Amino acid sequence: MTGIYIHVPFCKRKCPYCDFYSVCRPELYEDYTQAVCRNIEAFKGRDIKCDTIYFGGGTPSVLSAEQVDRIIDTAGKCFDLCQPEITLEANPSSVDREKMSGWRKAGVTRLSFGVQSANDRELGFLGRLHDFSQAKSAVETAAQVGFRHISCDIMLGVKGQTLESLWDSIESITALPVDHISAYMLKIEKGTAFDCDEMRNAVADDDMLCDMYLQTVGQLASKGFLQYEISNFAKEGGKSRHNLKYWHGEEYIGIGPSAHSFFDNERYYCKSDVEEFISDKVQSMVVLEDDPDKAEEYVMLGLRLTEGIDIGKAEELGGKELGENIRKKAALFQKQGLCVVEKGILRLTPAGFLASNSIIGELLW
Numbered sequence: 001m002t003g004i005y006i007h008v009p010f011c012k013r014k015c016p017y018c019d020f021y022s023v024c025r026p027e028l029y030e031d032y033t034q035a036v037c038r039n040i041e042a043f044k045g046r047d048i049k050c051d052t053i054y055f056g057g058g059t060p061s062v063l064s065a066e067q068v069d070r071i072i073d074t075a076g077k078c079f080d081l082c083q084p085e086i087t088l089e090a091n092p093s094s095v096d097r098e099k100m101s102g103w104r105k106a107g108v109t110r111l112s113f114g115v116q117s118a119n120d121r122e123l124g125f126l127g128r129l130h131d132f133s134q135a136k137s138a139v140e141t142a143a144q145v146g147f148r149h150i151s152c153d154i155m156l157g158v159k160g161q162t163l164e165s166l167w168d169s170i171e172s173i174t175a176l177p178v179d180h181i182s183a184y185m186l187k188i189e190k191g192t193a194f195d196c197d198e199m200r201n202a203v204a205d206d207d208m209l210c211d212m213y214l215q216t217v218g219q220l221a222s223k224g225f226l227q228y229e230i231s232n233f234a235k236e237g238g239k240s241r242h243n244l245k246y247w248h249g250e251e252y253i254g255i256g257p258s259a260h261s262f263f264d265n266e267r268y269y270c271k272s273d274v275e276e277f278i279s280d281k282v283q284s285m286v287v288l289e290d291d292p293d294k295a296e297e298y299v300m301l302g303l304r305l306t307e308g309i310d311i312g313k314a315e316e317l318g319g320k321e322l323g324e325n326i327r328k329k330a331a332l333f334q335k336q337g338l339c340v341v342e343k344g345i346l347r348l349t350p351a352g353f354l355a356s357n358s359i360i361g362e363l364l365w
């Protein structure tokens with residue numbers, strides 16, 4: 001079944017570390033909403049079955065309950081929606097009870113909050129508009145208005161963060177009514193306000209990041225949040241069905257500036273230009289790859305997941321030579337504690353996830 005990704009390219013203010021496409025243009029919210037609906041309508045009559053919708057950003061929570069409702073309603077008329085998981089990314093600084101209750105009534109089933117830390121000094125460094133008490137109250141209110149699936153993002157490697165302060169953040173955040181955690185390492189991205197030597201020297205170095213990551217995996221497991229992907233952890237029933245589609249190589253349709261799609265065996269994206277998105281009748285798409293290498297994709301995406309890959313399937317897709325190379329290299333990585341091979345299934349360990357790029361490179365060539 002297909003997933004729908006809707007990129008909401010607006011933020012109240014740009015965070016200094018972020019390279020996602022977003023602009024501060026509240027006067028465009030309504031035109032943007034109409035453009036999203038037009039693009040959804042372009043799929044009408046194609047009999048597309050869909051079981052997830054994901055509002056990502058940017059900051060989808062700047063949209064009103066009525067605007068979100070209109071988009072979901074349009075999707076319901078144009079796609080065959082089958083008990084959909086509908087996720088909306090939210091910032092603690094742009095939510096209130098009425099809005100969250102409206103999203104719930106509109107059909108949103110899951111909220112994902114960009115909390116990042118429970119330490120106000122760290123939140124200040126990240127340029128976030130909220131403090132932890134606001135984040136806590138936003139998550140508690142979401143649960144009170146009926147959300148049973150709530151996720152929080154946590155950032156690792158922030159300037160001044162220690163193993164202890166990270167531990168305390170995770171203790172505070174997992175004490176909230178949440179069933180999912182995404183833990184990301186802070187990276188200095190090109191072209192962001194943090195892209196300078198002063199900042200590179202101020203944030204955690206690679207060794208510290210590795211320690212933070214391994215501590216986080218263990219601490220979250222002790223709280224019942226089991227790792228299912230490099231950066232994602234869930235309680236029973238809390239995994240993101242939409243994000244799993246990316247890693248399982250399933251189809252998704254992306255709508256909105258900078259949104260990527262994998263549909264009809266093609267990978268393509270919409271340009272990062274909200275004005276063009278609004279003025280075009282239907283978004284124009286740029287094709288990335290019209291015939292992606294299936295074996296490569298299977299290995300690269302599958303090894304992000306703790307469920308791992310079936311070596312036999314990789315061999316079926318990529319040939320005998322690839323299968324033999326994977327078996328040979330995996331045996332070496334297993335000795336180093338970086339992966340486990342059991343009954344033909346290859347899984348990376350948490351230490352393996354930290355070196356996943358080079359491991360995948362070795363397995364594939």
Ligand code: SF4
Pocket residue numbers: 010011013014015018019020022057058059091114
């Ligand atoms: S981190 Fe989130 S809120 Fe901050 S600029 Fe990026 S998309 Fe917007």
